[in-house]
Structure formats: C-alpha cells, structure tokens
Amino acid sequence: MEVSEAFGQVLRKHRKAANLSQEYLALHCELDRTYIGLLERAQRQPSISTIFSICKVLEVKPHILIKEVEELIN
C-alpha cells in the first residue's frame, strides 16, 4: 500500500474516533475543508507541518499516527 493511501485511512479512522466532521477538523487546524477530504481519499500528500497541525487537533501524537501508517503499509 502507498504512503498517502495508508495516511488517508489512518486520518479518517482517528477523525471518526474523535467524532469530528471534516469541516470541524479543517477549521481548527487552519486547513481547508476540501483538503481534508482530499487527504482522506489519498489524493494529496501532507507535509510534515500539516501532519503536526492535524494531530494537535485530533489530540494524537504524530509518531503514534505515523506508526499506524507504517503498519498499514506492511
């Protein structure tokens, strides 16, 4: 599996777990709503700072999320 695909799945999982809408998440990490959707559908690659911003709002440590991405890839 590709990195962006794994990231999209992990992101969606954590967003749903936190019970947040794409809209709410986007607003609070200062990103665009449509962009969060693009990330979840693996049509964009987030930069490291984008990952950190999203994790802050999701209240998940970035390395935890990255670890899950690694596990999905293998």
Next chain:
Amino acid sequence: MEVSEAFGQVLRKHRKAANLSQEYLALHCELDRTYIGLLERAQRQPSISTIFSICKVLEVKPHILIKEVEELIN
C-alpha cells in the same frame, strides 16, 4: 521550535550517525543532493512520502524519527 527546524536537526543527526554524505543519502532515496541540504537547514518541509523514503535509506523507522522531532519541539 518549528517543525521544519526540528526535522532538519533530527535528519542531520541520523545521517551523521549512519556516516553518510548528503550526496549518498540523496542518491539512494531518489532525491536531489541540494534538497537534502535544504531540509537539514530547515528551508523546506518534507512531505510524508519524502520522510518515508529518507527513513528507509537511514534504516530508521519513520515514527522513531517523528518522535524525536516532537521531543525537540517541546
């Protein structure tokens, strides 16, 4: 400290620990030599796939590297 700054420091630390030149690292993760330099000097933000490519060559798991970045920021 900013994310890119922390990443640059962690990257340089691991590259030196592995005893690799910027050129060698760049060659083996299919990136440009000048770009590795830009990352280490925090003048560029890597995308998630770039992080994974670099980690593969450095033989460090991405989440380990990210964890070190988190610790540097705080």
Next chain:
DNA sequence: GTGTAGACTTGTGTCGACC
C-alpha cells in the same frame, strides 16, 4: 456532511553551476 471540479497562489523538489 461529504465529494468533486476548476482556477488560483505558494511551496516542494529538480537541475546545473560555482564557491
């Protein structure tokens, strides 16, 4: 609440060259 589309600005990542 989400997916998609187009048009747009900014930044990533490449390349050749010189110090």
Next chain:
DNA sequence: TGGTCGACACAAGTCTACA
C-alpha cells in the same frame, strides 16, 4: 563535502460553487 543561487516543473493547499 556541503552551501548557495537561479530557473524550472509540478504538487500542496485555498477558495468558490454545486451536487
């Protein structure tokens, strides 16, 4: 071996709008 510079292609990220 690494820093810097300029020019470049293309992807990230924004915004509006409609389904």
